Amino acid sequence: MKKTYDVIIIGSGGAGMIAAITARKQGKKVLLLEKLPTLGAKLKATGGGKCNLTNTLSSEDFMKSFGKNGRFMSTAINMLNKDDLREFFLSIGVQTDTKDGFRIFPVTHNSSTIIKALEAELNRLEVEILCDTKVERLLFDGESITGVQTQNEKFNSSNVIVATGGLGFPMLGANGDGYEFAKELGHKVTDLYPAMLPIYVKETWVANCTADTIAKAIIRVDLKKAKKLKAVGDLIFTSKGLRGPVILDFSREITPLLEQYEQVPLLINMVKGKNEDEVLQHIKKQTALNPDANVVEIVSTLLPTSVSKELCLIVGAILDKKFKDQSGQVRNDLVKIIVNTPFTVTESIGFKKAMITRGGVTLKEIDPNTMQSKLIKGLYFCGEVMDLDGPCGGYNLQWSFSSGNLAGHLL
Structure with a gap:
């Protein structure tokens, strides 16, 4: 008998974990799939292991820092801005600070603090988590998502959130599978380049x-x-x-x-x-x-x-x-x-040390108000898999959390 969920999330970086938490808080039955043995592998390396969560810029200036595509972020950032993000982490036991007046870190300056808190919240909410589980392909009926196929079994769902990240740090699980999922379902993926290296x-x-x-x-x-x-x-x-x-x-x-x-x-x-x-x-x-x-x-x-x-x-x-x-x-x-x-x-140095990937699933095919695909009903994207990347200084992680949170609402 196939297992059925309200939403399946692929990838356990910042975007994937917060998407799972948000969806579960909406009362959804959630399955979080991670191909590596543990959650948040790339998140652990963020900011040199210190985890620069966000920064003190206003939402308007924050979006401008992403260039011409920055306005795409409006709904996501307005729903979870820097202050909301700090409040969220405080609610799960993580205090933050900004010693230089710009970058915001957990007070421990240790990414493990963030991963442990997110994992504890996932467990508290009883999100079902399967690690060591690689998704082979997304299932759909020509118009809508119907589930995912892993190495060993199928899982049913009318909603799938792709939070697989980019190509940077392949030793931490990045292999571009999210781009392949998108292309197989008809989405355009722009040229991909290593960035922040x-x-x-x-x-x-x-x-x-x-x-x-x-x-x-x-x-x-x-x-x-x-x-x-x-x-x-x-x-x-x-x-x-x-x-x-x-x-x-x-x-x-x-x-x-x-x-x-x-x-x-x-x-x-x-x-x-x-x-x-x-x-x-x-x-x-x-x-x-x-x-x-x-x-x-x-x-x-x-x-x-x-x-x-x-x-x-x-x-x-x-x-x-x-x-x-x-x-x-x-x-x-x-x-x-x-x-x-x-x-x-x-x-x-190439993708082996690239913190961010430039390029991704084209934004024209994603609804900025929901993060849902404009081509396939029930397919959502969040985080680095999309064609949107910002500078060094907490920008990209804030975007991952904000977009994951928006996707998790399944609007």
């Missing part, structure tokens, strides 16, 4: 600067067709490339270009937006204040010493000589490279 660059000198962070770096793509692409934030050097919040955010723009051009040239202003004239005036002022200082010492009033040394070497400056004693060409080149430091992106 470090990048590799051709310039080997970055390996000598790994201890340094550049605050408020301004990154631009040095391609005619991508001149408008720009990001501002903290930059960190790695042994083979670049990372830090600004790179994690901007990587969603770089990875599609890498596929198109193989290499992507960047120009990075590491001096808080100063132009060439401002940098030259700063150098002259510092030289007057420190007449015996060599060129590296002078440039180090603008940038970390390790970076200053590398830029001086690139333009052929003689390190133990003063700035004014360098050739005119070297002085000009040094000012230029300080203002616009060139980098060449050669590759990204």
Whole structure:
């Protein structure tokens, strides 16, 4: 005899668990299916294991941060905004805080706190949970969902919520099965790219600067067709490339270009937006204040010493000589490279370390007021499986919770 449920949820990330909780609170008989042995595997890795739940932006500014598709989120965010989310977690025993005035974490700064609380709430509500259970396909009669087929059995339901996430961190269960479910039922899935990840660059000198962070770096793509692409934030050097919040955010723009051009040239202003004239005036002022200082010492009033040394070497400056004693060409080149430091992106780490997937089930085929498919009755989507991703800083997890909550209402 087949088991029948009011709703079946596939995937136990933030979106899937809150969808199950919401649906159960509506009095629905709920089945939550997870192919891994435990719940919330990718959620455990969120925010470096600290679980950046959301942030303090207003709902309007929050949605704007997602770009042109941000308005799609209106109903979901209005139903469960940042304050509602904090109140929900408090109701299940999780206190939150915001030490930097922007990002909101559980006070423990430990994602296990969130997973344990959600799992306890699922159990309290008597949601049926099956782990180690992989869904092979969705069942439908041509117009409506009728259930799911797992490896071993069929489960009946007139409502299925796909909360399978994206392609990032495949070792945590991400394999894109949600996209396949959608395509099999006639949905369009956009091109998929890894996002929110470090990048590799051709310039080997970055390996000598790994201890340094550049605050408020301004990154631009040095391609005619991508001149408008720009990001501002903290930059960190790695042994083979670049990372830090600004790179994690901007990587969603770089990875599609890498596929198109193989290499992507960047120009990075590491001096808080100063132009060439401002940098030259700063150098002259510092030289007057420190007449015996060599060129590296002078440039180090603008940038970390390790970076200053590398830029001086690139333009052929003689390190133990003063700035004014360098050739005119070297002085000009040094000012230029300080203002616009060139980098060449050669590759990204790819989906194996991508926190987010850019792309997904096209939003045109999903009702933003319910998260239900416009093509198949009873089919719902939430979280990262949809074509909507935001920057680093609690945006994507808030969206997962909000969209999962909306889907769980089965409006």
